[in-house]
Amino acid sequence: MLHIEGVSKRFRGGNFGVRDLSLAATSGVIGLLGPNGAGKTTLMQMIATITRPTSGRILFRGTDIAKQPNNLRRKLGYLPQDFGVYDTLTALEFLTYFAALKGVYGKKRVVEMLETVNLHSVADRQVGGFSGGMKQRLGIAQALINDPELVIVDEPTAGLDPEERVRFRNVLSEIGFGRLVILSTHIVSDIESIATEIAVMRGGALLMMAAPETVLRAARDHVWQAVVPSEEFDRLRTTVKISSAVRKPDGVHIRLVGPEPVIAATAAEPELEDAFLYLMNFGGSSTPDA
Amino acid sequence: MSSLGRIRTIIRADFRVRFRRVSTAIVFLLLSAFAYVWLPAPSTGRALIQINGHRAIYNSGAIGMGTASLGMMFVGLFGYYVISNAIRARHRHTLRSSRRLDSDAFDRIPSRKVPRQRGVSRHVPRGVHVQLDGDAAGARRSAARAPRICPTIPLLLTPAAVTLVSAVAVLFESIPLLAGKLGDVAYFFLYMMFFGLVVADETSGGRVRWARYLDFTGFGFMIQQMQHTLHTEEISIGSSAFDRTKTPIIFPGLSMTADWLMPRIVATLLPLLLLPLAALVFHRFDPMRVGRTAGKSNQKWIGKLQSLLKPLTRRAVASLMVPARGGSFAVAVWSDAVLTLTLFPLASLAFVGISITTFAAPAASILPVTFAVVAIIISDVATRDVRAGAVASLYAVPRLRETSSRGSSRRLWC
Numbered sequence: 001m002l003h004i005e006g007v008s009k010r011f012r013g014g015n016f017g018v019r020d021l022s023l024a025a026t027s028g029v030i031g032l033l034g035p036n037g038a039g040k041t042t043l044m045q046m047i048a049t050i051t052r053p054t055s056g057r058i059l060f061r062g063t064d065i066a067k068q069p070n071n072l073r074r075k076l077g078y079l080p081q082d083f084g085v086y087d088t089l090t091a092l093e094f095l096t097y098f099a100a101l102k103g104v105y106g107k108k109r110v111v112e113m114l115e116t117v118n119l120h121s122v123a124d125r126q127v128g129g130f131s132g133g134m135k136q137r138l139g140i141a142q143a144l145i146n147d148p149e150l151v152i153v154d155e156p157t158a159g160l161d162p163e164e165r166v167r168f169r170n171v172l173s174e175i176g177f178g179r180l181v182i183l184s185t186h187i188v189s190d191i192e193s194i195a196t197e198i199a200v201m202r203g204g205a206l207l208m209m210a211a212p213e214t215v216l217r218a219a220r221d222h223v224w225q226a227v228v229p230s231e232e233f234d235r236l237r238t239t240v241k242i243s244s245a246v247r248k249p250d251g252v253h254i255r256l257v258g259p260e261p262v263i264a265a266t267a268a269e270p271e272l273e274d275a276f277l278y279l280m281n282f283g284g285s286s287t288p289d290a
Numbered sequence: 291m292s293s294l295g296r297i298r299t300i301i302r303a304d305f306r307v308r309f310r311r312v313s314t315a316i317v318f319l320l321l322s323a324f325a326y327v328w329l330p331a332p333s334t335g336r337a338l339i340q341i342n343g344h345r346a347i348y349n350s351g352a353i354g355m356g357t358a359s360l361g362m363m364f365v366g367l368f369g370y371y372v373i374s375n376a377i378r379a380r381h382r383h384t385l386r387s388s389r390r391l392d393s394d395a396f397d398r399i400p401s402r403k404v405p406r407q408r409g410v411s412r413h414v415p416r417g418v419h420v421q422l423d424g425d426a427a428g429a430r431r432s433a434a435r436a437p438r439i440c441p442t443i444p445l446l447l448t449p450a451a452v453t454l455v456s457a458v459a460v461l462f463e464s465i466p467l468l469a470g471k472l473g474d475v476a477y478f479f480l481y482m483m484f485f486g487l488v489v490a491d492e493t494s495g496g497r498v499r500w501a502r503y504l505d506f507t508g509f510g511f512m513i514q515q516m517q518h519t520l521h522t523e524e525i526s527i528g529s530s531a532f533d534r535t536k537t538p539i540i541f542p543g544l545s546m547t548a549d550w551l552m553p554r555i556v557a558t559l560l561p562l563l564l565l566p567l568a569a570l571v572f573h574r575f576d577p578m579r580v581g582r583t584a585g586k587s588n589q590k591w592i593g594k595l596q597s598l599l600k601p602l603t604r605r606a607v608a609s610l611m612v613p614a615r616g617g618s619f620a621v622a623v624w625s626d627a628v629l630t631l632t633l634f635p636l637a638s639l640a641f642v643g644i645s646i647t648t649f650a651a652p653a654a655s656i657l658p659v660t661f662a663v664v665a666i667i668i669s670d671v672a673t674r675d676v677r678a679g680a681v682a683s684l685y686a687v688p689r690l691r692e693t694s695s696r697g698s699s700r701r702l703w704c
Contacts, residue, residue, distance in 0.1 A: 050686060069689075070689060080682035082679050083679065085680065088632075098687070101622070139683075
């Protein structure tokens, strides 16, 4: 469905937002993972036809989206990172407006979408008074109103409280069937339960794109766990990569990531958080796997 | 850091921020080009100043007059919006970054004088440069230099306009009700009121003496000086055609007279009285609180009014919003128009009210109100997507407007 061929985006100052990135995807939920500044938003914007690549091609169903952007836009649902709303519109009015812009017929579809994102009970309330999570759900409703084949969701959980984050994650997992969803985030827990494939970006390049199991395998034999006293933990924090730390009565239970354990530690089964940290710090090669 | 040091640092940062943008360089070059066009070669049959058909020779007085009048217009009409938007943007930035900047707005006022005076600062040096070096005028230079006259004229005309726009902008931005489009419209009418009052008085012989003290625009002083030195009101400033058969005349420039000294000083200082008033309502100069209050106040006044009217207009407007299959130019225009009416229940009411009034009142009496309403709505339409943060979402939908507009224009031309 989506083919990205050697795409680069170079900014005016000469910096690259994305450099020579290639991938291919058909359907499912792709979790695009990377630290801030990795190039996730730039890539999302290029796929969403907001900005053009400096070089390379993005093909949607065989059509170059730079040449014929409307072909993709008709099948696209996009929730940008800074999703804004017209504060004085009600949720119903807001969705009806976007439905009209996207050429969607019938009020039934608007009501249906409000029910999907669980906003039907507040359909007549002005969206200016919505919480961050409600606005994000309204955002996903406007993205899905035209029943898109490709859904792009850019950092949707930023600024949401844990409860809203879980609710939003559930909405995303429900919409993933039968379409391609690209979900960009720097929060590993957002994608670990819903992504069918994970793409890891760093410095504008794609480090890895694979099923979650494959990503986890990349960190196998590189994750250890240990219990250390608080004083040693403070020293270790600056010298080794620690993916998690929990203070307990017997000391601090830590998980270390690296090629070798630097202290006495036992091997641990890697989790996605460990794998991400490992790839960010020790995964040097780009191994796109479509 | 001392106060002067802080001000210097702020000015330096402001200068860098503005002049490292390509848009600033382009505007600067365009203004320079405009200043060049402003001074046409006499061989073209046009001149900077023509008086009763006579061409004024390009001397210091004429150059100074041309640059000063241009500066007056820029400062008086656009200066308010520049400084007002600068304060507003500052509020937004402070609110977004959740960072309290104690006394920040007033601390930054010296730096905000940079944009406020930009119109003057760009044109005064240009006039001085033209006068001293004679490059733009080149072969056009046809009179002796008198370097002091040229910068004197802007100094006589523009300071009052600078203090007026600065003080009114700070005051309006401090009052939540006026810190928005209502203030923008109100300033325009305020400016036109002062302009009309003074000009009408001077052209009718200056019978209302106190009107001179309200000559913030400088036009009253300019007109009176013209009448006094040239004994005419037939004068045009800017590139305009002159009568080649008439002999060129020397424009002596403007000079301060005893009866104008006090009015000019008062007109320059009078607007400063608004600043204590602004301080009273400026929440101890805390822009963050002012920004929040402005939002709440808008909610309180306009928002409440809109909310009250919404039930009246909702059903009517909702029936207009017809989702349509496929994209077309008509659907795009219709959706936007309905969005405007939905966002502005007041607009719907104004539309109905104006339509009914046209049957009862003459069109001439309704036009100003209609223009004011339309101006407010259009100014909102132009920026509402950006303010709402909905631009990225709109860019990702099929380009109804773009493609349909192209299609429509093709149909129109073919």
